[in-house]
Amino acid sequence: MEKTIIELEDTAKTLKLLGDKTRLTIIGLLKDSECCVCEFVEVLQMSQPSVSQHLRKLRDAGLVKEQRRGQWIFYSLNAQHETYPIIQQILEQIPDQKEKLRALEEAGLRIQCDL
Amino acid sequence: MEKTIIELEDTAKTLKLLGDKTRLTIIGLLKDSECCVCEFVEVLQMSQPSVSQHLRKLRDAGLVKEQRRGQWIFYSLNAQHETYPIIQQILEQIPDQKEKLRALEEAGLRIQCDL
DNA sequence: TCAGTGTATAAGTATATACTTATATTTGCA
DNA sequence: TGCAAATATAAGTATATACTTATACACTGA
Numbered sequence: 002m003e004k005t006i007i008e009l010e011d012t013a014k015t016l017k018l019l020g021d022k023t024r025l026t027i028i029g030l031l032k033d034s035e036c037c038v039c040e041f042v043e044v045l046q047m048s049q050p051s052v053s054q055h056l057r058k059l060r061d062a063g064l065v066k067e068q069r070r071g072q073w074i075f076y077s078l079n080a081q082h083e084t085y086p087i088i089q090q091i092l093e094q095i096p097d098q099k100e101k102l103r104a105l106e107e108a109g110l111r112i113q114c115d116l
Numbered sequence: 117m118e119k120t121i122i123e124l125e126d127t128a129k130t131l132k133l134l135g136d137k138t139r140l141t142i143i144g145l146l147k148d149s150e151c152c153v154c155e156f157v158e159v160l161q162m163s164q165p166s167v168s169q170h171l172r173k174l175r176d177a178g179l180v181k182e183q184r185r186g187q188w189i190f191y192s193l194n195a196q197h198e199t200y201p202i203i204q205q206i207l208e209q210i211p212d213q214k215e216k217l218r219a220l221e222e223a224g225l226r227i228q229c230d231l
Numbered sequence: 232t233c234a235g236t237g238t239a240t241a242a243g244t245a246t247a248t249a250c251t252t253a254t255a256t257t258t259g260c261a
Numbered sequence: 262t263g264c265a266a267a268t269a270t271a272a273g274t275a276t277a278t279a280c281t282t283a284t285a286c287a288c289t290g291a
Binding site for chain 2: 248249250251252253257258259
């Protein structure tokens with residue numbers, strides 16, 4: 002396995018961001034597929050502004066990327082980030098979030114975007 | 117590798133604790149050997165109460181253990197904690213802290229306790 | 232061009248956090 | 262027994278955080 006040592010302070014910043022139930026769940030959801038804001042709102046059962054603010058923190062830190070497609074903005078993990086290896090390790094240690102996405106799909110709330 | 121899935125919320129709590137430069141350094145130091153409070157104070161260049169308060173948080177969460185030996189209280193990683201595997205993964209991703217302990221030793225500030 | 236949907240941002244507020252200084256507790260030793 | 266060293270705890274304070282509600286912005290389709 003390739004091994005790049007990241008500054009301890011950078012690691013601390015990433016861990017701090019992931020040290021929040023909401024954001025850790027967001028990252029967990031993104032492990033399986035990209036998602037748009039309204040999907041997070043539905044899964045997390047939180048207000049839209051609150052979700053947006055969490056996403057902004059993750060984006061500002063570079064942990065996630067955003068991509069607009071029509072009226073939706075899709076978020077995905079940024080595999081280029083220096084702390085991505087740590088995120089991957091953490092993702093292996095938490096319960097899979099796929100189930101929540103599948104429930105969304107069954108409820109007809111999954112966004113399908115062909116743009 | 118054995119694989120125990122830990123509740124996402126428990127993981128978030130551990131990450132939150134490690135998402136602080138001081139505490140992450142403490143954990144990094146404990147990777148190599150147990151340490152007593154005055155050693156942390158020296159390495160971290162922080163006040164003793166501040167260090168004690170960080171150690172208390174780590175201990176309250178069960179991430180570290182304490183053991184009194186004479187007038188010193190030694191701290192060590194708690195390998196029994198459910199999130200210990202995550203901590204190990206993180207420790208592999210941060211710069212080694214051994215150097216700091218060696219510097220302490222050379223300065224004659226390493227505590228040797230035979231109790 | 233306008234209304235509706237999805238998303239971001241701003242401002243306010245309550246709580247959490249990480250220090251500080253002061254003091255208490257425990258142990259070792261003269 | 263009493264003082265010094267190591268550590269913990271308490272109380273105070275400034276800053277950070279995570280919500281809330283209100284509003285702005287961007288895109289879609291009629």
